[in-house]
Amino acid sequence: MGRTDWGRLLKWPFTTVTALACLWLVFRIYASGQPLWALLALGLFGLGFFVYLSNVAFAYRYLFPGLAGMLVFVAFPLLYTVQIGFTNYSSANLLTLERATAYLLEQSTPGDGAGWHFTLHPDGSRWRLLLAADDAPDDETPEALAARSVVTPPLALAPGEASDEIALVPLAASGFTPGDPLPLGEVLKRRQALATLKLALPDGSKLSYAGVREFATLTPTFTREADGVLRQTATGTLFRANGDTGFYESEAGERLQPGFKVGIGFGNYLRMVEDPDFRGPFMRIFVWTVVFAGLTVLFTLAVGTTLAVLLNWEALRFRTVYRTLLFLPYAVPGFISILVFKGLFNQNFGEINLILNALFGIKPSWFADPFLAKVMILLVNTWLGYPYIMVLCTGLIKAIPADLYEASAISGAKPLTNFWKITAPLIVKPLTPLLIASFAFNFNNFVLIALLTNGRPDFLNTKVPAGTTDILVSYTYRIAFQDSGQNFGLAAAISTIIFFLVAMLSMANLKLAKVNDERK
Secondary structure (H helix, E strand, O other): OOHHHHHHHHHHHHHHHHHHHHHHHHHHHHHOOOHHHHHHHHHHHHHHHHHHHOOOOHHHOOOHHHHHHHHHHHHHHHHHHHHHOOEOOEOOEOEOHHHHHHHHHHOEEEOOOOOEEEEEEEEOOEEEEEEEEOOOOOOOOHHHHHHOOEEOOOEOOOOOOOOOOEEOEEHHHHOOOOOOOOOHHHHHHOHHHHOOOEEEOOOOOEEEEEEOOEEEOEEEOEEEOOOOOEEEOOOOOEEEEEOOOOEEEOOOOOEEOOOEOOEOOOHHHHHHHHOHHHHHHHHHHHHHHHHHHHHHHHHHHHHHHHHHHHHOOOOOOOHHHHHHHHHHHHHOOHHHHHHHHHHHOOOOOOHHHHHHHHHHOOOOOOOOOHHHHHHHHHHHHHHHHHHHHHHHHHHHHHOOOHHHHHHHHHOOOOHHHHHHHHHHHHHHHHHHHHHHHHHHHHHOOHHHHHHHOOOOOEOOOOOOOOEOOOOHHHHHHHHHHOOOOOOHHHHHHHHHHHHHHHHHHHHHHHHHHHHHHHHO
């Protein structure tokens, strides 16, 4: 039997197994409470089977893996982030309404009755709990205490042993003669199993595990009314689910934690415009982000182009050595260079301040002063970025015909004239798309900010943590994951804005590249 015959023979069993695995995965997604994502997964799997089993879509068999990967790893995170931006999803509103309600209903407080002291006694291979009320008088006789004691049936005390209520019976009616109780250390070993027990006294009262040696009656903190309103047991206060704020709230405005996730429309986007306490830092961070990315491109272009022109000077000796040394900052991993500069700029022990103090008697506060912190960031980023521009300009200058410079020399032109009349016009067009790409990269240069200043020094009196050296991406990270923020919905809204800004830069880049191609 040839390889083709074996392939035909195994095709349908393999397809059946794969289809069953896909259906199981879809079912698991649906069972986790995500019917929409289950439907989308089912559609993706169905499309895959259609592409590979049908001759109609034969031409797409090689494209489908890449398109599916883009859908799962690019489109899905993007759409999910955009969707979160229209909700109040945060550390205070993590759960769904159903899960938040269930959590509140599970809360309980110790009742007014006395606790029940317990001891643990062996009964063959199992165990019994012997409980006695803590309100027994000090002079009560052992016989009287035994008459009021209750005992459980034999229990295995294994994790997850019983979820139903266990009925307690009077010790005298159980026929059990307790021996020596287990010491405290042995009781603690079974604490996890004891904590799951729900005991019922003969009078119907319920007991739950309340401590190392005690069971007690526990009263639910909240009870649910027929209309879904939660009533606080102790005070009788009613709490209703507010679909606008995502909290159970009383008429007095008191909120219960945790809240639940709800849609708030354009609330996060309007907050950036309408809330003055948020708008001020946000707009300043936005302006600084644009200025930071623009000045970085300008400074790296100036330094990189100047060095490329100088290294292209034929009379310069050891040009290869200079070019290698100047390229080294680009060869060293960026995060290492950033951490090295963080030490060099240290106010008290950094070499930069030691030199400035020795020469001029000053020790600038690079990390405490907002302006100096921004200057430091631009200096470090220029150091990290100029080798890239230098290499690009070196290659572009090499492509310029030498006879242009020869003709210029014959006419008596100076070096600056050659640069502005020949070099700059011929390298600016191919360099422009790369500069736009550099601007987009620095627009999201999270690593530099996070490792060098972490956005600090911070603004004062802000509702959301924000720093004077934060750029939009680091500001978004702090809102989502650091400080007291963890406002995922607001961070997702800012991330969406960043995406569209970078997308517009990318479209401009592609447009310029297309124009340059058409002019060639």
